[in-house]
Amino acid sequence: MKQYLDLSQRIIDEGVWIENTRTGKRCLTVVNADLVYDVKNNQFPIITTRKSFWKAAIAELLGYIRGYDSAADFRALGTKSWDANANENEAWLKNPARKGHDDMGRVYGVQGRHWKKPDGTEIDQLGKIVADLSKGIDDRGEILTFYNPGEFDLGCLRPCMHTHTFSLLGDTLYLTSYQRSCDVPLGLNFNQIQVFTLLALMAQITGKKPGCAYHKIVNAHLYEDQVELMRDVQLKREPYPSPKLEINPDIKSLKDLETWVTLDDFNVIGYQHHDAIKYPFSV
Numbered sequence: 001m002k003q004y005l006d007l008s009q010r011i012i013d014e015g016v017w018i019e020n021t022r023t024g025k026r027c028l029t030v031v032n033a034d035l036v037y038d039v040k041n042n043q044f045p046i047i048t049t050r051k052s053f054w055k056a057a058i059a060e061l062l063g064y065i066r067g068y069d070s071a072a073d074f075r076a077l078g079t080k081s082w083d084a085n086a087n088e089n090e091a092w093l094k095n096p097a098r099k100g101h102d103d104m105g106r107v108y109g110v111q112g113r114h115w116k117k118p119d120g121t122e123i124d125q126l127g128k129i130v131a132d133l134s135k136g137i138d139d140r141g142e143i144l145t146f147y148n149p150g151e152f153d154l155g156c157l158r159p160c161m162h163t164h165t166f167s168l169l170g171d172t173l174y175l176t177s178y179q180r181s182c183d184v185p186l187g188l189n190f191n192q193i194q195v196f197t198l199l200a201l202m203a204q205i206t207g208k209k210p211g212c213a214y215h216k217i218v219n220a221h222l223y224e225d226q227v228e229l230m231r232d233v234q235l236k237r238e239p240y241p242s243p244k245l246e247i248n249p250d251i252k253s254l255k256d257l258e259t260w261v262t263l264d265d266f267n268v269i270g271y272q273h274h275d276a277i278k279y280p281f282s283v
């Protein structure tokens, strides 16, 4: 939690105002942030200085793991977080590749599970990683990347957290996740949870011990209409200790994650938090 508050404070203190043409808003911006999560000791990096809707973050992650491309499927899992980008983003609404209401196109999990090869066949990046790690193999290329510039025009948004690299040292699994663009009040609140939970889940289904998760962010920003709430409300609050994430131990395979797992299989134990803050969202 301290590292989240330090990053937010750093943006307030040192951020540079940058015009963003996609949203038409200015963003107070810094470059380069390194966050580390202790998955081994289950220090769940949930925000405590406001109420975090952590289930929505895990629902998003499950949707990526399943390769979903429809905001309706994300809603069915328990998050509305893709509704605006699928249905209110001007550029995407005009794009002939959009297949209709709720379509997100070839984003995130679609690339992770169904990367298209020139010969028309597909690569299941996540399937390959799970198979390797389960056998104790780390070929130094256990990389899940959603970043496919050749298909940016076939999706509603370029992936923000775009690449996850898994590393096996003995029987301990590590994760390094890269993020190109980070909306600190809204996105990061979810992304911290997702990086932590991705490592915890991957360790569990491959029979490994989780180590640390390393989260590397390039452009970290506050939109102009978020600055006051962050500076004068959220940063004035004292954080609470980190709670623990409990994951149903019956989840044992990628198939389990793809089929029967729901948000009821996740629980946060001892989550103390301040009141909710409603930050503006920019499409």
Ligand SMILES: Nc1nc(=O)c2c([nH]1)NC[C@@H]1CN(c3ccc(C(=O)N[C@@H](CCC(=O)O)C(=O)O)cc3)CN21
Pocket (backbone or CB within 6 Å): 052, 053, 056, 079, 080, 081, 082, 085, 157, 183, 186, 187, 188, 189, 190, 277, 278, 279, 281, 282, 283
């Ligand atoms: N500008 C922007 N910021 C983002 O963080 C973001 C995007 N766009 N587009 C793609 C996804 C969608 N994400 C989202 C979308 C909505 C919330 C949101 O509204 N969060 C609220 C309420 C959550 C709830 O009730 O479930 C929050 O208070 O955290 C968070 C992340 C993260 N990403």
Ligand SMILES: O=c1ccn([C@H]2C[C@H](O)[C@@H](COP(=O)(O)O)O2)c(=O)[nH]1
Pocket (backbone or CB within 6 Å): 022, 157, 158, 160, 161, 181, 182, 183, 184, 186, 187, 188, 191
């Ligand atoms: O997981 C996510 C997804 C999105 N974001 C934020 C970061 C930016 O504010 C926008 C994306 O806009 P771009 O113009 O494509 O950079 O969404 C996030 O923080 N986390």
